[in-house]
Amino acid sequence: MTLKRLVAALMTALLAGCGPAATAAPGAPPPGRPAPVAAYAVGVRTLTVDPASARPLPVTIWYPAEGEAVAAGRFPVVVYSHGLHSLPELHAGLTTRWAAAGFVVAAPTYPRTRRGAPRFDRADVRHQPADGWRVIRHLTRLDARAGDPFAGHLDVARFAAAGHSAGGFTTAGMFASGRSGRLRAGIVIAGGGMAGSFAAPAAPVLFVHGTADRIVPVTVGRAAYQRATGPAAFLSLLGQGHGEYLTPGRPGFEQVLATTTDFLRWTLYGDPEAGRRLPGDARSPGVTTFENRLAH
Template sequence: MGIRWRLAAPTTALLTALLMAWLAGCAAAGGTAAQPAPARPAPQVPYAVGVRTFTVDPTSERPLPVTVWYPAQGSRVADGRFPVVLYSHGLSSLPELHSGLTARWAAAGFVVAAPTYPHTRRGAARFSRADVRHQPADGWRVIRHLVRLDGRSGDPLAGHLDVQRVAAAGNSAGGFTTAGMFTAGHPKLLRAGIVIAGGGMAGSLAGPAPMLFVHGTADSVVPVSVGRAAYRRTLGPVAFLGLLGQGHGDYLIPGRPGFAQVLGATTDFLRWTLYGDREAARRLPTRALLPTVTTFETRPAA
């Protein structure tokens, strides 16, 4: 049974106790909480943000233009290594349309890489919903490219990517893409996932990595029942952030109701799972909850 937080509610002490029970379950399942601490603590102040683009496999049948947001210092990448978040867009969308979220993650100390998928992007010459099933493999191609890029002398990102600490996140079809990357036996460098307004794919959500689902309860494109079904069958430790009465994604737009809660919860989830920041895990429920706007619940590993 999940641990559910709503508006009316338990004391802060009880919330903390329940969340610590969830974290203990994560550690017992071999999730991120049990893994070695990263080489550096989570940043305490926001960075400036830089943006670059490149194309993975430009001469292949599935070239992948990639937009990267990164912590910046002046005109260069900030000092140090930063965990990586692969972000997948939805149908008829583009990476830059998600910059309200991705740029803020970069400011919090993550390198965010967002591929433009060839047959589901806005303006695709041969648009195909069915091509979503190929996108988890595309996501892995981008991750492998980033691993090579980190060791490529002369590249601005070389030496700045913590490629052993990677999360995948995505919205709508990108949420299904994200779930599809978490099959049994997936590489351990993929530490956590965030599925926004999406659900599971065949064979997905089978590993021990922590997952966070974000979904509007009045979503008419991907019904919340789809997201909750994926939440229930996730094998690793999992949390669900519900946006009350909201549809398919207005809560991803800065300034809209629920955006601050989505940003706060996802950022703290990434800080916990990729930086090992236990304080971020402890405050996650209070960042996620707003009376009449959100609900939040967790469940330890199955």
């Protein structure tokens, strides 16, 4: 644990019914199970993947907590990717709320696109999908490592990838041909596709985009949405730019939080009620619109 040991509780942890899940083979859909119905306190852990390599990868991990420990049960995992000149902690308004809802959220700090990178290189985004997969493999090992705080708490059959801006492109790039079936869903925020994105096997993808985005135009996100071969949905933030809707209290944040959280509940917990709530979560007259090609 670091000085960020424990993010203040978003609400008192009341959850009692999130027991261990049966682990399915990576290529087979795991059985559904009840999603949490009350919020957890949130803890935070930092670690470095491959610290002795040429490309060490610091990772910030938010998790459902009881005291300083991981809460009882197994939790699906979301790999969250930041954008250019950003950092994981700048996205904590969203990621901590996902953790409170019953997900482990692992956010890598990318070495050449992060804020303050000594050798900033936007072209390095093409290497970041592989970094995301390194995080998945590392967490899978930690779940099986006796004595690790995460051992037995990570549902390694249920990963999702999510990210904003360049992190959205990174997320799309993780859905390339030949990937592990552990990666079951994606959320692309103010991003678009990469070469080879959305290859089989198809996985549900939620796109989130401001219609007045001048950095990554909404047409880029919509083109990726049209390319997605599996179930997909598109949440538009009307008149908004590149990400102000990710800030708590700003217009659209409530809809983004509800839609992304229920999308993760549906895809990672197999919660059909969450899937049915998505259109209602997403739509707010004058604030959002929602296009839905999801099957639930």
